[in-house]
Amino acid sequence: MLKGLQSTTTLHNGVKMPLVGLGVFKVQDGEEVVNSVKSALETGYRSIDTAAVYGNEEGVGKAIAESNVAREELFITTKVWNADHGYEETLAAFDVSLRKLGLDYLDLYLIHWPLPSQGKYIETWKALEELYKNGRVRAIGVSNFKIHHLEDIIANCEIKPMVNQVEYHPRFNQRELHAFCQKHAIQLEAWSPLMQGGLFEEPVIVEIAQKYNKSAAQVIIRWDIQTGVVTIPKSAKPHRIAENADVFDFELSQEDMDKINSLNTDQRMFADPDDFNRV
Numbered sequence: 022m023l024k025g026l027q028s029t030t031t032l033h034n035g036v037k038m039p040l041v042g043l044g045v046f047k048v049q050d051g052e053e054v055v056n057s058v059k060s061a062l063e064t065g066y067r068s069i070d071t072a073a074v075y076g077n078e079e080g081v082g083k084a085i086a087e088s089n090v091a092r093e094e095l096f097i098t099t100k101v102w103n104a105d106h107g108y109e110e111t112l113a114a115f116d117v118s119l120r121k122l123g124l125d126y127l128d129l130y131l132i133h134w135p136l137p138s139q140g141k142y143i144e145t146w147k148a149l150e151e152l153y154k155n156g157r158v159r160a161i162g163v164s165n166f167k168i169h170h171l172e173d174i175i176a177n178c179e180i181k182p183m184v185n186q187v188e189y190h191p192r193f194n195q196r197e198l199h200a201f202c203q204k205h206a207i208q209l210e211a212w213s214p215l216m217q218g219g220l221f222e223e224p225v226i227v228e229i230a231q232k233y234n235k236s237a238a239q240v241i242i243r244w245d246i247q248t249g250v251v252t253i254p255k256s257a258k259p260h261r262i263a264e265n266a267d268v269f270d271f272e273l274s275q276e277d278m279d280k281i282n283s284l285n286t287d288q289r290m291f292a293d294p295d296d297f298n299r300v
């Protein structure tokens with residue numbers, strides 16, 4: 022197992038979550054996702070991030086079943102899709118995801134988007150609370166929630182989200198949201214941490230990568246960890262899956278962290294959650 026890959030953060034309910042996981046967005050169900058997840062598990066990854074809408078939960082489940090990693094070592098995340106917002110709908114969607122994954126409990130279940138057009142994320146959250154109280158999932162959280170959505174949940178629900186998974190990379194470092202989450206002990210998790218490859222030629226990143234004899238991807242993933250954010254870079258290539266996790270043998274200096282922080286432009290690559298209503 023790669024050094025450091027077992028490093029975790031402790032969520033506000035005491036559950037430990039790996040700092041680095043594998044994202045499988047746009048990894049095809051069947052052979053591609055099975056091989057990616059197997060390769061990650063062999064490298065020492067224990068955290069896999071999928072979603073109902075990715076259409077590859079069955080392949081993720083197959084890879085888990087065929088691996089010899091003990092279930093209690095794994096940290097499996099999936100997400101309730103926008104079409105399933107609502108209390109009963111979410112409970113039913115959870116059962117479908119769990120069956121596809123071939124698991125009898127989940128580690129983290131997230132509301133994928135707040136979906137303002139439907140106004141049902143509070144109801145949806147209450148279903149997640151129910152699943153948590155019944156021991157069917159070890160932690161519950163949200164994705165793409167802005168401060169006002171989180172405030173709404175905190176004011177109207179019993180359990181505070183343990184995780185908020187959002188777009189996060191050096192061009193969009195979510196300073197205010199990050200500070201809010203830290204204040205409320207909500208763990209921030211980065212999606213598209215590598216900006217889907219868009220930062221590999223960035224001169225500041227390239228220069229820092231050369232200095233540490235690391236790749237641009239490794240510098241960005243290391244920056245995530247040092248900013249206190251859980252990260253789930255995606256790759257379907259075994260050598261890149263291994264490369265992305267080989268980030269525990271160096272530390273970026275404060276000066277280099279500051280240089281990377283200065284790349285922030287507050288610009289999203291993807292939709293603003295207040296405007297995203299696709300079902």
Ligand code: NAD
Binds near residue numbers: 044216236265
């Ligand atoms: P990413 O930023 O992780 O970039 C992935 C791409 O970067 C790969 O397709 C590959 O082309 C390239 N890459 C990866 N490692 C590399 C390396 N070492 N060297 C060179 N190129 C490399 O993009 P992503 O897949 O959008 O995000 C990661 C994960 O976040 C997803 O797989 C998914 O699990 C999650 N996600 C969640 C949401 C959400 O709404 N919650 C949205 C998008 C992504």
